[in-house]
Amino acid sequence: MSRILGPARSRRSTRRSVLTVVAVLVALVWAFPVYWMLNSAFLDKVTLQSSTPTFLPFGGSLDNFATVFGDAGFVRALGISLAVTLVTVAAAIVIAFLGALAISRFRFRGRRSFILALLLIQMLPAEGLFIAQYKMMSSVGLLNNVLGLALLYTAAVVPFTVWMLRGFVAGVPVELEEAAMVDGLSRTKAFLRITFPLLAPGLVASGVYAFLQAWNEFTVALVVMTEEQSRTLPLWLRGFVQASATRETDWGQVMAASTVVAVPVIVFFLVVQGRMSNGLVGGAVKG
């Protein structure tokens, strides 16, 4: 028996090692742009402009980061991005939570249409709407306004957050709440003391999702934040890309700026990743 299985097994383990090497190579290729951003962020202009690239940040410094944080444009864009993101996250959590509660705890007329509308809206491309949104914001005087942009962002994230939270709300058994009510708590109290704490992970995941969308968004911001004074971080970063078309760019500084924008996102993203892809393909994965 072992003589029959032996060669096959060892052939299989050689194959496994070869494929592992391939996987590691693919990983290096895929992560390379991220590494290249980090690496260049520590290097100075002269090093980066030389004809041979520098692959390791030895002899690098934090100067580029100091320049970024000393840039008035960056500080202003950071403030605007933080404000827009905070408003979006807070508004999206509250509104989506109420919506999720309605569709997972109540059967009401129009429930199916509401869910269908949410799912369809979630697919609508910002690019097919932004001209009208620009026109609308300009007619109510909300161009270049933090709250105006946050309004558009909240509307863009609410459909998916309702959909994601619905699963969490449905996961808390109604019986728990009812048991608490039998024990003499009012419906509201039972909900606040029993159900709400169980929902915390879902609320966190929705909040992080809203954060990622609002922090990274480029298209809508480009259209409604028309003044240089009201740029969000992605728009501020775009300024560097535009400048690179016509003149020699200090790429180290651009990469440091990109790193500052990207790091919070990467951290939050790793926290919420599992939840998000479940929401998108959940049913199909479970089969």
Place this chain on the structure above:
Amino acid sequence: MTSTATAPPETAPAPEPTPPARPARRHTPAWLVLPSLVLLVAALGYPVGWQVVTSFQHFGMMQQFGQPPEWVGLSNYATLVTDPELWVIVGRSIAFCIVCALSTVAIGLGLALLMGAVTRAGRLVLQVALLLAWAMPVVASMTVWTWIVNWRNGLLNWALERVGVDAQGHNWLVEPLSFLVVAAVIVVWMSVPFVALSIYAGLTQLSPEVLEAAEIDGAGGWKRLRHIILPLVAPVISIVLLLQLIWDLRVFTQIKLLQDAGGVANETHLLGTFIYQLGTGAGDFGMASAVSIVMLLLTVAISWYYVRSLMKEES
């Protein structure tokens, strides 16, 4: 679509036959749904409606300065249908979308199978790399990529020089074709992680017994893939392919930023940048609205299957 988005719950048909209603507070769900409804109608429903109306109007520069728009019926659409430029852009967008979506899914499937075939450590390394690429904010990715392909001292030209291609000082963004290839590479790089990790999640649901049994019965690697693995993960593959088609049709940021970085704008427009240019550049809101409507209808048509499958899961 506007009508479903804005329909108040009372008028909508199809009462749910499923789980028994909870003891009634009849108006509670209405109050809970109200904030989402108001928000979506104000921020999305109204613009869609405005766009439908404006697409039937002449709304150009004069209207920006206060002249009332003029009703022109289907004339914007007629102009679009007879405008060769639009057909070129629609064709380019669809081709770009299909090439990107298919390559993304093919590479993603390959990487998912690879993850299933390697040691745990190898898999972990690959997953971390994919997550890093996935997590990058799109504009930050674009700054890195514009630098990598930069003609002055970008890494790409240096590497090509090293393998013997005379690429020194070559600007990849001035040729429409190489511009679109660069854009496609970036889009695929960004999209593969989601696809690979989703398909891999699907693969982990397969029972090892089935695969082992097939192997004992003499099914080779290719046969197992073709007859057992692929049919079982087909639902995941079709969903991610569909999502990729929808997302790649609306690609905007990557194209816009590459154009900003010195690319030729007129010959590289896809639907999104074309609408942007019509609206903010030429100030022709009537035409921009008509193109937007076309884009929205295309999206809804492609999404329909996906939305239906999610609805099935819901009930």
